[in-house]
Amino acid sequence: xxxxxxxxxxxxxxxxxxxxxxxxxxxxxxxxxxxxxxxxxxxxxxxxxxxxxxxxxxxxxxxxxxxxxxxxxxxxxxxxxxxxxxxxxxxxxxxxxxxxxxxxxxxxxxxxxxxxxxxxxxxxxxxxxxxxxxxxxxxxxxxxxxxxxxxxxxxxxxxxxxxxxxxxxxxxxxxxxxxxxxxxxxxxxxxxxxxxxxxxxxxxxxxxxxxxxxxxxxxxxxxxxxxxxxxxxxxxxxxxxxxxxxxxxxxxxxxxxxxxxxxxxxxxxxxxxxxxxxxxxxxxxxxxxxxxxxxxx
Numbered sequence: 499x500x501x502x503x504x505x506x507x508x509x510x511x512x513x514x515x516x517x518x519x520x521x522x523x524x525x526x527x528x529x530x531x532x533x534x535x536x537x538x539x540x541x542x543x544x545x546x547x548x549x550x551x552x553x554x555x556x557x558x559x560x561x562x563x564x565x566x567x568x569x570x571x572x573x574x575x576x577x578x579x580x581x582x583x584x585x586x587x588x589x590x591x592x593x594x595x596x597x598x599x600x601x602x603x604x605x606x607x608x609x610x611x612x613x614x615x616x617x618x619x620x621x622x623x624x625x626x627x628x629x630x631x632x633x634x635x636x637x638x639x640x641x642x643x644x645x646x647x648x649x650x651x652x653x654x655x656x657x658x659x660x661x662x663x664x665x666x667x668x669x670x671x672x673x674x675x676x677x678x679x680x681x682x683x684x685x686x687x688x689x690x691x692x693x694x695x696x697x698x699x700x701x702x703x704x705x706x707x708x709x710x711x712x713x714x715x716x717x718x719x720x721x722x723x724x725x726x727x728x729x730x731x732x733x734x735x736x737x738x739x740x741x742x743x744x745x746x747x748x749x750x751x752x753x754x755x756x757x758x759x760x761x762x763x764x765x766x767x768x769x770x771x772x773x774x775x776x777x778x779x780x781x782x783x784x785x786x787x788x789x790x791x792x793x794x795x
Contacts, residue, residue, distance in 0.1 A: 569754030588683025
């Protein structure tokens with residue numbers, strides 16, 4: 499207990515260099531504030547921001563999420579669904595990267611190298627304009643989604659996907675984010691698999707396990723524990739990268755902020771608030787994953 503208390507005191511004690519960095523940051527933000535307020539003659543209107551976070555619905559008699567919080571909820575929804583799909587695809591790619599068949603390994607590596615070395619915005623435009631619209635039309639997804647939006651159980655679908663009238667663009671954004679992130683998840687899983695001592699794999703083969711059973715019962719359970727920290731970091735990166743889906747009219751936080759700026763001209767207030775919302779969400783996720791890692795230990 500004494501050693502733990504001493505550690506806490508040392509962590510709380512700031513060095514002179516910490517104070518210098520804090521002073522420099524204060525001077526920097528003060529300079530930016532002065533330039534905006536003085537040079538640009540910008541009129542701050544922070545008082546209008548709270549009403550775009552929450553509003554009072556007189557029909558329902560309660561406070562409900564307004565434009566910015568709606569965007570944040572959609573961002574969380576998109577990130578979770580895309581993250582789950584990326585985990586499934588990435589695990590499959592990681593297994594393919596260490597497969598015994600050379601063709602499978604080369605196909606998986608080609609896919610990974612292609613997606614890891616081109617910008618996400620290029621991926622989203624290629625998928626959306628060349629594949630997504632054709633697939634949506636072929637499977638009549640738009641008509642199906644509109645039919646659900648008019649049904650009695652629409653609220654169940656809206657809980658997971660939001661407004662079903664915008665389902666086609668939402669699912670396009672989720673799929674393209676998952677495809678892009680799966681390349682990074684695949685490399686993380688591949689590294690985790692290869693970190694398992696070869697002796698354990700040889701022992702599994704010695705008792706007659708097939709390659710699939712070896713991966714399922716011996717390698718993957720250990721590998722997935724090792725890759726939790728990098729996967730957590732990748733999910734936080736996915737939350738930030740999800741902003742690119744606003745380019746295909748997915749109503750996430752970035753898209754809603756652009757709408758707010760267009761209607762109010764409160765440029766700095768809107769984007770600073772959005773930065774705080776993204777930062778707060780990512781910070782909470784980092785705390786959650788840190789606690790999860792400690793529990794795993």
